[in-house]
Amino acid sequence: MKKGYVQVTDSYERIIHWSLAISCLLLCLTGLGMMFHTFNFVSYLFGGMHNMKFVHNFTGIVFFIALLLAIRMWWREAGVFVLPEDMEWVKVAGGYLWHVDNVPETGKYNPGQKAFYLAVVIFGVVMVITGFIMWFPAKFPVGLVRWMYPLHALGFLVIFAFFFVHLYLGTIGNPGTVQAMFSGWMDKKVLTMLHPKWVKEMEHEGKLIAWGEQKKDDTHGHHA
């Protein structure tokens, strides 16, 4: 860390994020290995297809728990659109697609982030429900079970495509932001560019923790 850096996430937030992310990626990998015969070779990493099925199913439980915690933690900040300011941001696509002189300010998370969050929440829940029924198909009517598979595939389609966009926007697409998910500290200049309103709010409430300055409030951010 160095001067000019501010704390943007706490460790609890980062643990939930990585629990969700790693379980999700492991599910994508093992799922791909079962969905496509071409990717059956992935199963060598897990001791064969039969074992990989168990890795997939039980990782699903980890994903489910992480998803519930992520919903509880971020829903109020990222799950609800605030009008009209979010609409203004959407109209200029947040300045991500063409040059915009002044991107409208939004709350802590911009509508793009919210849309991605909601996609993960909605399709994450779809994956958990369909996956559970696919795990115990004998307990459900066959007409229902049959449609769980395409729904599970649809969820994979959305989440896997989302992964690439998320990876890009969280790393090289927005330089300086990836540290939010590792150390939890970010350059205040970058943060102010991306989340001006949030910075102002934190400063106003005296919750902004800057490197080298005395902590004013240890519980900024999230209350589990």
Add this chain to the structure above:
Amino acid sequence: MSKPELVKLIDTTLCTACRGCQVACKQWNEMPGLRTKQFGSYQNPPDLQWNTWTLIRFQEYEDAQGNFDWIFRKDGCMHCTDAACVKVCPSGSLYYTPMKTVGLDHDKCIGCKECVAACPFHIPKYDERTDKVYKCDLCYTRIRESLAPACVKSCPTGALTIGNKDEMIKKAYARVAQLGGDANVYGDKFVGGTHVLYVLKHKPEVYEELPASPKVPLSVIVWKDLLKPLSLVAAGAAAAGVFLHYITHGPKTPGPEGQDKKGEE
């Protein structure tokens, strides 16, 4: 030498329900007998099981005129040309044999039960103990050596016969013409044609547990032919999209060197 495409013909009008086929099937495939339930019928066990790959179904039927018929139907895998089970199997455990029947390699089966839901005839059965699925493979170990399947071998009345596809279809239609009435051939007109054909005395709707017009479920088609390839297309498009974004629009950076000047306040 290429193997001929085989079809097994089940002429239900010749079946006497001796159940020799049921026993011969268990014997050849080394499937154990399990405790069963008497439910008021000679049909035993009540349904196909992981250890029972073929079953004579007993059905008491009375038509509109009050004519009674005791129907015997040998149930089991139909060996579809367009098999939903093969389409959904993630491990390649279910496969088409050179004789175009549907084989099942138990070493590869992972017990996901996707075939159980997909099969329009409700044939594959799951065994919790081995965590694998079982079904008739038309005695693959016999037919590949040009021997008749155990059930056909055991049949004393000629209700079960096997042979080249074209000949068996011809034989089935000749028998139906001979029988007249509602008699019909069941199996050659759906799921690409099955490799097990029935000669039925009554319309297919009459028979219990026999779908009148079976097809690969729509859910399987949406899943395997549409969403499965589309998922990779979407991932590729997303990856290409962000790369294009990076080399055209570029990343967001603060300060004068950045493309976006916002955030200077």
